[in-house]
Amino acid sequence: MKHRKVLVVTAALAGIALAVTGCSGGSGGSGGSSSNDSGKKTLPTSAQINPKPVSDLEDGGTLRLPISQWVSQWNYNEVDGPLVDASTIEQATMPFIYTIDGKGAPTLNTDYVSKAEVTSDDPLTISYTINDQAKWNDGSEITWRDFENEWKTTNGTDKDYLIAGSTGYEDIDSVTKGATDKDVVVKFGTPFSDWKSLFSPLYPASQTSTPDQFNNGYKGKVPVSSGPYEITDLNETAGTVTMKPDTNWWGDKPKLDQVIFRSLDGNADVDAYLNKEIDSVLTTTSERFDRVKKAKSTKILASTSAQYTHVDFSTNGLLKDKQLRLAIQHAVNRDALAQVIGGTLPYKLGTLDNHLFLSTDKGYKSNIKPNATFDVEKAKKLLDDDGWKTDGTYRSKGGKQLAIAITIPSGAPVSQQLAQVMQQQLKEIGVKLTLKSVATDDFFEQYVTPGNYDMTIFVWGGTGFHSSSATIYTSGATGQNYGRVSSGAIDKLTKQALSEPDSDKANAIWNKIDEQVWSIGHSMPITAKPALVAQNPKLANYGAFAGAQNIDWTKVGFTK
Numbered sequence: 001m002k003h004r005k006v007l008v009v010t011a012a013l014a015g016i017a018l019a020v021t022g023c024s025g026g027s028g029g030s031g032g033s034s035s036n037d038s039g040k041k042t043l044p045t046s047a048q049i050n051p052k053p054v055s056d057l058e059d060g061g062t063l064r065l066p067i068s069q070w071v072s073q074w075n076y077n078e079v080d081g082p083l084v085d086a087s088t089i090e091q092a093t094m095p096f097i098y099t100i101d102g103k104g105a106p107t108l109n110t111d112y113v114s115k116a117e118v119t120s121d122d123p124l125t126i127s128y129t130i131n132d133q134a135k136w137n138d139g140s141e142i143t144w145r146d147f148e149n150e151w152k153t154t155n156g157t158d159k160d161y162l163i164a165g166s167t168g169y170e171d172i173d174s175v176t177k178g179a180t181d182k183d184v185v186v187k188f189g190t191p192f193s194d195w196k197s198l199f200s201p202l203y204p205a206s207q208t209s210t211p212d213q214f215n216n217g218y219k220g221k222v223p224v225s226s227g228p229y230e231i232t233d234l235n236e237t238a239g240t241v242t243m244k245p246d247t248n249w250w251g252d253k254p255k256l257d258q259v260i261f262r263s264l265d266g267n268a269d270v271d272a273y274l275n276k277e278i279d280s281v282l283t284t285t286s287e288r289f290d291r292v293k294k295a296k297s298t299k300i301l302a303s304t305s306a307q308y309t310h311v312d313f314s315t316n317g318l319l320k321d322k323q324l325r326l327a328i329q330h331a332v333n334r335d336a337l338a339q340v341i342g343g344t345l346p347y348k349l350g351t352l353d354n355h356l357f358l359s360t361d362k363g364y365k366s367n368i369k370p371n372a373t374f375d376v377e378k379a380k381k382l383l384d385d386d387g388w389k390t391d392g393t394y395r396s397k398g399g400k401q402l403a404i405a406i407t408i409p410s411g412a413p414v415s416q417q418l419a420q421v422m423q424q425q426l427k428e429i430g431v432k433l434t435l436k437s438v439a440t441d442d443f444f445e446q447y448v449t450p451g452n453y454d455m456t457i458f459v460w461g462g463t464g465f466h467s468s469s470a471t472i473y474t475s476g477a478t479g480q481n482y483g484r485v486s487s488g489a490i491d492k493l494t495k496q497a498l499s500e501p502d503s504d505k506a507n508a509i510w511n512k513i514d515e516q517v518w519s520i521g522h523s524m525p526i527t528a529k530p531a532l533v534a535q536n537p538k539l540a541n542y543g544a545f546a547g548a549q550n551i552d553w554t555k556v557g558f559t560k
Contacts, residue, residue, distance in 0.1 A: 040342075040345075040346055040347055040348040041346055041347050041348070042347070042348060043302060043303065043304045043347045043348075043530050044302055044303050044304065044544075044546075045303065045304045045546060045547075046102060046303065046546050047102045047303050047543075047544060047545050047546040047549055048301035048302055048303050048533075048543055048544045049301065049540075049541055049542055049543040049544065049545060050299065050301065050535075050537075050539065050540045050541065050542070050543055051540070051541060052540035052541060052559055054252075054255065054554075054555055054557075056540070056559055056560060057255045057540060057555075057557035057558060057559060057560065058255065058557060058558045058559070058560050059255060060255070060256065060257045061255070061256050061257060061557065061558045062256065062257055062258050062259070062260060063256050063258075063259045063260070063279055063539070063542075063556065063557075063558075064259075064260050064262065064277065064278040064279050065259065065260070065261050065262070065278060065279065065280055066261070066262055066263075066264045066269035066272065066273075066278050066280075066281060067085040067088075067089075067241070067261045067262065067263050067264070068085055068263070068264070068265060068269075068440075069083075069085065069263055069265065069440055069441055070236055070239055070263045070441060071083060071085055071086045071089070071241065072219060072220055072445075073086070073218065073219055074086060074090070074218035074219070074220075074221070074222050074231075075203060075208065075214065075215075075217065075218035075219075076090055076094075076164070076201050077150070077153070077154050077163055077164055077203065077214075078162055078163065078164060078214065078215060078218070079162045079163060079164050079449060080444065080445055080449060081164055081218075082164045082480075083444075084307070084461040085261075087461075087463070088551065089231070089241060089243065089261060090201050091227075091550055091551050091553060092227050092228060092229040092243060092254075092259070092551070092553035093222065093225045093226075093227040093229055093230055093231055093243060093246075094201035094202065094203070094225055094226060094227055095109075095112045095134070095142065095199075095200070095201060095202040095226050095227070096109055096112075096200040096201055096202075096550065097109055097112055097113050097116070097128075097196075097198075097199045097200045097202065098116075098196045098197070098200055099200075099550040099552075100463065100464035100547070100548045100549055100550050101549060101550075102545075102546050102547075102549050103546075104361075104464055104546075104547045104548060104549070105464075106196040106197075106464060106465070110131065111131060111134070111250070111251040112130065112131055112134050112142065112202075112226075113128050113129065113130055113131060113134075114129050114130070114131050114132075115127075115128070115129040116128045116129075116196075119185075120187075123173070123187055123188055123189065123191075124187075124188040124191045124192065124195070125185065125186065125187045125188070126185075126186045126188075126195055127178060127183070127184070127185055127186075128147070128183070128184040128185075128186070129178075129182065129183055129184075130142055130143065130144070130182040130183070130184065131182075131250075132182060133250035134182075134226070134250070135226065135248060135250070136204050136206075136224050136225070136226045137224060137225050137226055137230050137246050137248050138206075138224050139248065140204070140206065140224075141181065141182075142202070142204075142226065143181040143182060144175070144176070144177045144178065144181055144182070144183065144184040144185075145181075145205045146202055146203070146204055146205045147175050147184045147186070147199055147202070148175040148176075148184075148205070149203075149204075149205035149208060149209050150169070150198075150199055150202055150203060150205075150208075151169050151172050151175045151186075152175075152209075153208055153209070153214050154166055154169045155169040155170045155172065156169070156170050156476075157170075158211065159477075160211035160215075161211050161214050161215070162211075162214075162215050163479075164471075164479065164480065165468065165470070165471035165479045165480060166471075166479070167467045167468060167470040167471055167498070168192050168194060168195065168197060168198050168467050168498070169198065171188050171189060171190040171191075171192045171498070171499075172186060172187070172188055172189070172192075173187050173188060173189035174186075174187045175187075186198075190495075190499055191499040191501065192467070192498055192499065193467075193497075193498060193499060193500055193501050193506060194465045194466060194467035194498065196465070197463075197464075197465035197467050197468060202226075203218075204224045204226075206224065207223050207224050220234065220236075221234065222234070225246070226246075227246060227249065227553070228245065228246060228249050228251060228252070228253070228254040228553050228554050229243040229244060229245055229246055229254060229259065229553060230243060230244065230245075230246040231243050232244045232258075238262075239262055239263030239264070240260055240261065240262050240263070241260070241261040242258055242259070242260050242261075243258065243259050243261075244257065244258045244259075245257075251554065252554040252555075253554065254553055254554045254556070254557075255554075255555075255556065255557030255558075256556065256557055256558075259556075262277075262278065264278075265411040265440050266411035266412070266413070267287070267288060267413075269281050269282075270283070270288050270291055270292060273292060273295075273534060274291065274292065274295055279535055279536040279539050280533055280534070280535035280536065280539060280542065280543065281533070281534050281535070282531070282532065282533060283300075283532045283533065283534050284345075284529055284530055284531070284532050285341070285343060285345070285413075285414050286342075286343030286344040286345055287343075287413075289344075289345055289346075289532060290344070292534040293534070295534065297536065297537060298534050298535070298536075298537070299534070299535055299536070299537040299539075299543075300532070300533070300534055301531075301532075301533045301534075301535065301543035301544035302347065302530065302531065302532050302533075302544050303530075303531040303544035303545060303546045304358075304528065304530065304531065304546060304547065305461075305462075305528065305529050305530060305531040305544075305545075305546075305547070306358060306461060306462025306463070306464070306547040306548040307459045307460065307461040307462065307528070307529040308352050308358070308459065308460055308525055308526070308527065308528045308529060309341060309418075309457065309458075309459050309525075309526045309527060309529060310355075310457070310458070310459070310460060310523050310524060310525045310526055311332070311418075311422075311455055311456070311457055311523060311524040311526065312448075312453075312455065312456050312457070312458065312482065312483055312523045313325050313328075313454070313455055313483050313485055313521060313522065313523055314451045314452075314453050314454060314455070314456075314482065314483035314484070314485075315451070315483055315484050315485055316451050316452065316453070316454075316483075316484075317404065317454050318402070318403075318404055318454065319404060319454050319455070319483075321386065322520060322521055323382050323383075323385070323386040324383070324386065324388075324402075324521075325485070325520075325521025325522075326371060326382055326521045327379040327380075327382040327383050327386070327429065327431075328379070328426065328431070328455075328521070328524075329371060329372040329379075329518070329521055329524055330372070330373065330374065330375045330376070330378045330379035330382065331376055331379035331425055331426055331428065331429045331431070332374070332422055332425050332426070332524060333374050333425060334351045334374070334524060334525075334526050334527075335350075335351050335374070336421060336425075337418050337421060337422070337526045337527070338350065338351050338526055338527040340414065340417050340418055340421055341414060341418070341526065341527055341529075342527070345530065345532070347530055347532070349527045349528070349530065350527065351525075351526065351527055352525040352526065352527050352528050353365075353366035353367060353368045353372075353525070354366065354367055354511070354514050354525070355469075355472075355473070355514050355517050355518075355522070355523065355525055356466065356469060356510045356511070356513060356514050356517075357507075357510070357511075357514075358462070358528055358547070359528060362507065363507030363508075363510060363511065365511055367511060367514045367515045367518055368518060371518045371519045371521070372518045372524065376428060376429060379429045380429050380430075383395060383402075383429060383430065383431075388402050388430065390430055393427065393430070393432075394427075394430050394431065394432045395429075395430035395431065401432060402430060402431050402432060403431075403432040403433075403434065404431065404432070404433060404434075404454040404455060405433070405434045405435070405436045405453070405454050405455070406419045406422065406423075406433055406434070406435055406436065406453075406454065406455040406456060406457070407436045407438060407443075407447050407448075407452075407453040407454075407455070407456045408435065408436070408437055408438070408443075408456065408457055409437070409438060409439070409440040409443040410437045410438065410439060410440055411440050412440070415457045416435065416437070418457055418526075419433070419435050419457065420435070422455075423435070433455075436453075443458075444458075448482050449482060450482075451482045451483050451484055453483075459529060460472075461548075462547060462548040463548050464547070464548035466497070466498075466506075466510060467498055470494050470498065473486060473490050473494065473513065473517050473522060474486055474490060474491050474494050475487075475488075475490075475491055483522070483523070485520060485521065485522040485523070486520070486522075487516060487520050489516050490513055490516045490517065490520075493509055493512055493513045493516065494513060496509050497509040497510050497513060531544040531545060531546075532544065536558070538558045538559045539556075539557075539558060540555075540556070540557060540558065540559050541555040541556050541557070542556045
């Protein structure tokens with residue numbers, strides 16, 4: 001799965017769509033919703049988006065949608081850029097060379113590239129033919145130079161570019177001009193099986209070629225874009241992002257006059273929905289779902305998302321000790337945490353036992369044995385062997401109490417509930433866990449990204465490619481491994497997986513990686529987040545998307 005930082009941060013749990021991107025895998029299987037023994041239904045694995053032909057949609061209208069936080073960085077490739085909220089908007093305003101369909105498969109976006117093919121296996125060479133009509137909204141052509149620049153700025157060779165990750169780009173030897181400026185030849189030094197994940201979104205060389213441009217050119221502004229819509233207003237005071245149709249767009253024309261995204265944290269988005277101030281809202285907790293399920297003029301849509309809630313560890317403090325991390329893995333009852341998240345929702349949520357695959361993915365298997373089974377006695381023995389002696393309620397060593405903190409964003413009540421449950425679970429083994437609540441808008445920039453925490457909770461959001469999750473688990477000073485928990489074995493296996501063209505063989509390697517990830521106590525997945533959406537019944541081709549499915553913004557609108 002390709003991971004994004006969902007600010008969707010278990011804020012996602014609060015209904016806040018704080019999510020980061022970075023996990024792969026679409027959802028497979030059929031879309032039923034049969035009941036199980038608990039009386040709860042199984043989530044559909046296909047999209048429910050009120051599909052309608054474009055001919056049935058009104059011309060015009062304003063769509064009002066919530067986002068979970070203010071987006072300050074619009075360069076998705078910059079370290080603070082890969083947020084789910086940002087990606088949702090960028091799918092309408094920036095080039096995506098490949099998009100993910102409802103079955104989790106990458107599909108060439110011919111609005112931008114009319115042809116992409118492997119022209120050599122040794123060395124791996126991809127030839128792209130850019131659509132003759134493809135241009136930036138400043139009128140300049142999209143050319144091979146934009147592809148070359150994306151490679152040069154994100155391949156990790158110049159540390160002044162603050163990149164989210166270099167996976168794939170670091171394996172490229174050259175990006176050169178083909179027969180014309182619209183022909184791109186990408187030659188790899190190391191085979192990269194996920195090459196379709198690259199150059200999405202694509203940024204203009206004119207705006208991102210220097211470190212200052214790359215790091216700051218899209219900070220608080222979008223100087224140049226390309227898509228059916230363009231951002232016309234960023235109002236941080238009001239917390240609104242407005243996009244309108246780009247008059248230079250050459251593809252299918254969008255139906256809406258404008259889309260206004262409004263930053264709403266906590267449960268403010270549910271309040272706004274019930275007040276008819278927005279047209280669609282995620283309802284992935286019991287409290288939120290119960291508030292909207294019987295609301296007037298509401299359609300409830302459900303699917304399996306590519307986002308999952310997890311607990312992240314950092315090596316900045318006491319948890320640099322692997323034995324401590326492993327003890328916590330054994331002491332935490334993840335099934336109990338999944339039930340906190342699921343609450344009284346009508347759908348059953350099971351634990352996610354794999355970091356690299358969703359339970360609906362072909363390659364999924366549970367790898368929690370022997371390092372992450374729920375086993376309190378094993379947790380206590382690990383702490384005993386590590387020299388942490390029982391001293392009253394909590395353990396200590398060398399006069400230092402075994403006390404750690406879990407950092408969560410304010411306005412995320414489910415995150416707080418999860419933290420409180422873990423607080424009690426860890427108390428049983430003599431670990432003191434304190435809760436540290438921080439401002440939502442500071443959560444990633446000041447705490448998560450720099451690894452300024454012991455433990456934290458947020459949501460990873462999938463994008464359909466395994467490669468984008470690589471930097472979550474590999475070593476390095478940049479990337480999405482915020483807690484800097486890694487090993488040489490994981491680095492080596494990841495290189496093997498990324499260069500293996502056979503998907504079954506690659507899946508086997510990814511599962512070996514997952515075993516290693518559990519063995520070093522990197523993080524704990526809890527459960528996949530359901531996509532439960534309440535929305536205006538007239539809103540079409542939008543709603544509960546399956547897995548990492550992209551939005552076709554040219555088809556979103558209101559029925560006549």
